[in-house]
Amino acid sequence: MLFEQSELRITNEAYLFTPLYEPAKGTPSSPSVDTLTIYRDSGELQLNAAPPVQNSRIQKQFVVYGIFGFIELLAGEYMIVITGCKKLGTLMQDCDVYQATTFQILPIPRNTNGLSVKQLEDEQTYIHLLQNHLKSNGFYFSYKYNITLSIQKQIELSANSFNDWTKADERFFWNKYLSTKIITASQKMKAGHDLNKFILPVIQGFVSIKSAVINNRSVTFALISRRSQERAGTRYFSRGLDEQGSASNFVETEQLLLCDPSKSLVQTNSLCLSYMQTRGSVPAVWRQIPNIRYTPYLWIDSDLSNEKVIEASRFHFELQVKHYGPQILVNLVNRKGYEHPVGETFAKIINQLKNPSLKYIHFDFHHECRKMRWNRVQLLIDQLEQDLRQQGFCFYDMTNPLEPKLRQKQTSVVRTNCMDCLDRTNVVQSTISRWVLNRQLREAGILQSTEVIENDEQFMQIFKNMWADNADALSVSYSGTGALKTDFTRTGKRTYIGAVNDLVNSILRYIKNNYLDGSRQDGIDLILGKYKVIPITTLQGQPKSPFQLSPTFIFPELMGITSSLFHIILLSFLFAAILASWSYIQQHGTEFVNWPKLIPLSLPKIEDRPLEVNSNQEYVFSRHTPRRSSAANLNELEQGYELPALKKTT
Structure with missing residues (x-):
């Protein structure tokens, strides 16, 4: 001990x-x-x-x-x-x-x-x-x-x-x-x-443990989210898979229910029921390259004939099946627009792998739940119900401490993803967990077969707040801000106040992801040992500082111009200079991003080639963002596109 x-x-x-x-x-x-x-x-x-x-x-x-x-x-x-x-x-x-x-x-x-x-x-x-x-x-x-x-x-x-x-x-x-x-x-x-x-193992993620009473039975309800350190990083600096098959923003979330048999006079929490879910970046080789625009460059290696590309996905799923059993893959990205190439590449990978342990479901969250009809997430639950019943959950009975029994095992796992694996993912995971919780409470004898936990307002407040807090904690670690869409998780409905909060968080994400995340990525790389500092006692000579920044990195075209000439030009053509500067920033946005300094990222060439899928004339290597129709609304703030106007949707 x-x-x-x-x-x-x-x-x-x-x-x-x-x-x-x-x-x-x-x-x-x-x-x-x-x-x-x-x-x-x-x-x-x-x-x-x-x-x-x-x-x-x-x-x-x-x-x-x-x-x-x-x-x-x-x-x-x-x-x-x-x-x-x-x-x-x-x-x-x-x-x-x-x-x-x-x-x-x-x-x-x-x-x-x-x-x-x-x-x-x-x-x-x-x-x-x-x-x-x-x-x-x-x-x-x-x-x-x-x-x-x-x-x-x-x-x-x-x-x-x-x-x-x-x-x-x-x-x-x-x-x-x-x-x-x-x-x-x-x-x-x-x-x-x-x-x-x-030696003390520490996890990074989220933990919450609450006591509650359901139908006059005392229970302990807990949520544990464990973030993987294998491909840890910030939102735009860590996407997709590495060569070993590790996924960015991979999180294992376990929901726990501890209680006692109905005849127990003392609370010992001798019955433990657990349910596991996972989330992780779309399991393909892809990146988003911040460029100070609201919509970053999207880059996908879609050449599935390249063995290295398909091997990364194969390694990933082999590891997931080893850890959790068969995978029920729920893909929430949009079927159209900016996110479409990512979803289509995912589907092609699953089709090419032909792994019987993988079941792929594409649920276009924003389309199905458009106009704030978020209750339509139930359509996904209906689609998953048979699989959820088959996979079961963990039921550990410690009523007899000398002979504890594992009454039931969870035999598979639902792996959910959207673009960030944050906001939409959390809504879906909390909905799945609530469905499973009803089954667990009936199995433990706390609910009757016709009762549902949704009718217990006091417990549901605990449940909703816990999942919303989980969303915020995971979002802060990855994107730098609290999660979007938590008004639905906390209240069970989408609100305009929540939509405004999402707008604020989206703006903050834009600022942090473009101008602050380089340092956050450096901190992650340093503390996880991805970057190792060599003490001066073992060095010969003066080591080069990773924090030195060449001034030519910012404005290479202005170097060599004398200060006086520069001021003359600036004073004479102020308006033209502003326009020229803005044009330069638009064309060279990546040079103004706060990039990691300890482990510099290698950027793919933006102009190399377009994605070879039907993506509605959008190109993975294009510098241009797609035009949006006037139907854009607050539900689509999570990923991509320009900031929408605040307007009522009907």
């Missing part, structure tokens, strides 16, 4: 961790408890080291709730610790789940004397990237519960008795790279005398 809290003492020589029973009292748990010492000179980790010498003055002393990990920057190693957390609730077998609220980044070296002025600036930039990533995302952990695994996976791996990091799902072990140092050190030690109790 993991140590829950530790007292951290900082001296000039070392960092000393002493696990605590009651951190509020600040008393060591026992004289024989394992302590961890990290020596600042060597960076060595030692278990139960000798006490520091008497003259080692304690510079600082406070309680930490876990070691998030270690990362190397220019000055050497830094340690990230969790210094604040809040309890979200309790899951099975008294397993508390927490959200990390504050972190500290602590330098292992005593000073940064070896860094030049420029290197010090870069060091601060790296630290700010880490800090911003930690502040702007949700991180969750548990000391007793393996939060990286679904209930069904925990049962299959016998990993539900305690939080063993060796059984964690690496896809969702967000701090796995940062934990490399402590994992490596632990593996060199003897079993039972290692550092495993200090």
Whole structure:
């Protein structure tokens, strides 16, 4: 079992961790408890080291709730610790789940004397990237519960008795790279005398746990979304698949219902019912290239005769079937306009793979639910009903703790996508989950066969808010803003106030995705180890800074013009200069985008070739956005097109 809290003492020589029973009292748990010492000179980790010498003055002393990990920057190693957390609730077998609220980044070296002025600036930039990533995302952990695994996976791996990091799902072990140092050190030690109790798997995504009463039965309702770290990134800098078949914005969402049998007098949550869904970028090789226009360039590698292109999709689905079983693929992108080529490529890939474990359904969300008729999502549920009944859900009965029974297993999964896998996807996933929840409540004996949970207004408020909060959390991580369409998720209907909020969020997305996301992508690449900083102690000479920006990147045509001549031209032809500048910006929009600096993205050539599908005369490599008819409305704000006018739709 993991140590829950530790007292951290900082001296000039070392960092000393002493696990605590009651951190509020600040008393060591026992004289024989394992302590961890990290020596600042060597960076060595030692278990139960000798006490520091008497003259080692304690510079600082406070309680930490876990070691998030270690990362190397220019000055050497830094340690990230969790210094604040809040309890979200309790899951099975008294397993508390927490959200990390504050972190500290602590330098292992005593000073940064070896860094030049420029290197010090870069060091601060790296630290700010880490800090911003930690502040702007949700991180969750548990000391007793393996939060990286679904209930069904925990049962299959016998990993539900305690939080063993060796059984964690690496896809969702967000701090796995940062934990490399402590994992490596632990593996060199003897079993039972290692550092495993200090290794804390953390997920990034969303967790909510609420207590409720349904038909006079107490229940615990929870939602856990685990974001994959395999192809993590921001909205326009991470799309589609990589060569290994990992999908951008891949999220596993598990809905949990914990309750007791009807005759139980004490609430122990001995019945656990779980339902899993996934989302992920359209499983093809495609990109959107930000160009400061509202509609970015769309690029798709649609040559399915190219083995590398089809192999990426094949690898992806082989992995998905391995993890979840057969896939029910729900594609929500538009059948017409800007999104059409993406959807058509997806359909062609499925047709070419001929995998019997894949069932493909295209539901044009914006068309079917146009004019704010969002209740028409039920048409999709009707189409899926037979598959949903066949796939079932996980039902784990712990009424007899000595002989727990897995009464039912979920045998397949619904994988949903739109363009961003955020707004439309969340509406559909919440609707599917509500349908499944009715079946689970009847199976647990809480609802009668003719009853529906929609009639319980108090619980439905919990359900809707939880799914809307989930939408916002996942959207902030990927797009930088809260989700669109959450008014429908929260209230069950589309409102004009919600549409106006969507307009505001769409504008904010445009600004962030074009002018701010480069730094967010750098933070992700840094904390996940996609980009590794080499300390100056191992370098020969002065390393080139990744943050240097050549002035020719912005206005190459203006370089070489003397300042005085430039001002004369500017004053003489001000209006012409403004027009010329605007024309230049339109033609060279990608040069004004805030691109990632740590791992620069290679841009495909925009003029290479058009997409070889019927896309209503739209070209994947075209610089031009399609004209829109006057039928554009607020429902289409999520992706593509110019900003629509606010007008009433009938």
